[in-house]
Amino acid sequence: MTCSRFFLRFCGGLAAGLLPVAAAWAQVTPPGQVYPAPAAPADTTAVVDEQEFATPSVIGMGPSKGLVVQYQRMPRFGVNSNAQVVGLRDYATEADKNARLVIKGYIPLLNNPHLKLIMGINYEREEFQFRNPPSDYELYDNIENKGLKTLGAQLAVIRPVNEVNWYIFRAKGELSGDYQSSALGLKDYLRFSSEFLYGWKRSPQFSWGVGLQLGYTFGRQSIYPAVLYNRTFNPRWGIEAIFPARVTLRYNASPTSLFYVGYSVDGFNYIIKLRKPLQRTGASGQPEPGTVALRTLELRETEVKFRARWERPIFDFLWLGAEAGYRYNHAFDAFDRTNADREKIIDSKLAGAPYGSLEVFITPAIVKAFSRQ
Template identity: 45%
Template structure:
């Protein structure tokens, strides 16, 4: 048990604070376990617990899907998805941890599966592909936090992902599956209760790789209420119920692009085919301590699918091959995560 606590402390000693959106849990991993009143950094007093290791499971109940072909030879279809399940694992570890510079490396694995109501009656290449193959993502990232002085900080992240419906990892082609994203934010620490910053993000939140501005705003209004945001990707209002329990509500934009393999005509004429997805989520989240360093999170909300379309992967600006319409649905998300042990934070 003592060895486990030591390992957990090492994994999470570099995390302090929370941010959602594209940075998500990785921003927490870049904010070192330091006194927020002593150094300028993105965190504020009272915000959500740091996460060093995260295991997450999500399920979406039955929803409808309809497809319309936009190119010659590609037809349309309708189907009912019985459920969609998602599994995710994330972990972060410090590489450099000195008073004015933090370097953290992280990695993760994500899997999404679709189970159709009548899989034996599927007669549409896209649905058959989604039923038989899972969408997967294997990622690695580097997060750097530069504490410039008592008022200013600089946060930078670069991330690489292998996204697709691949099976064996020996079949992965880096040229086909590799996706890259980065974020950079320059910020100001006005007080232990207010930190904000401006920057840019290059990512896939809106379905394909796009550059857009990022406005970070972390503020604790009093001992009960606060807000944690990276606009426009995410805004979360926080309610501090107690030291062991927090409640959040807000929204989040999520997106990704996957290389998929469809062998039936006319898709074999394209060198690579991409599935681009983007969704907006209204979120209600509860985080609660189980025991000292071990916490759980329970989240539910409403998912609006903005995009779930198929494209020619070599033509980034072309019209879609297939436009999909997915019905909105309620989702349920459960996770277990490690936080710094209390005895470590008191040292």
């Protein structure tokens, strides 16, 4: 099933099954793409027995997201691959389609003012279609219309320490690749990421923190520093940043209309099962000594998006997000997952291209809507 067909089928049952579930999910502030998303603008601190507890959100930030459905699409763009080992060849073509479907939801496990535990689940599917298939090229033919899927679960801990300090810890496990449910192998497809941030709430308009991330933002698993900086300068302007992964300038046109502009760095790591084994060869054309035929490849994809976004409510609890921008691809490389050297097999570049996406998400306002009935 293609991304677009799956998206339409899913949206067809949205009204029937989505809202009752989201009413329970929206009781706490859910995590966002990288870190927990902000609470509603009025909830920048929690008060218990006259004791205030700090949070990383600030006044003016957009509403929290309890359940998210997003569909993203790009037009035709060029693809250029260079072989990195003997026995393979270079190849260039065009991708007629690159689409991504994302579904995310968050379930509150504990919602105390001084401690919040949130479980998140996510499903993502990315699809490619190349011009004039089959190309008889090892990488393209093995991801043509295959569906590169990610199925994950995470646990986020939000711990306000006092009126100034807070920290966030998140651990996430994902199965990522072109797997079929009947052929799932945890050893092959399992990916793990985590992060920790410690921060200071200087005022209702300013919160910042520092920490570390372990993840695949830059294609391969690595540890890198992270700086969170949320600040509202005046009733109209603010900034929301988790550097280096994302920096966004916010403009509050009204309480129900928000504009964003900035960039984000996204990394994807997929395991690709080859339809035909691939043998690395030496200059003589014979198999390289000490190597065996490859049955899987590791595809590392890293992209930078320069984006503009607009959010506004459709109903009290249901919001629409429209985004457009330019995608710059830093890497689309295939690595040997079979032999011990983990050598790069194919070095690819996807040409820069514009993109657009539509998103619907449910906010905690659904609780108020149900209470009025």
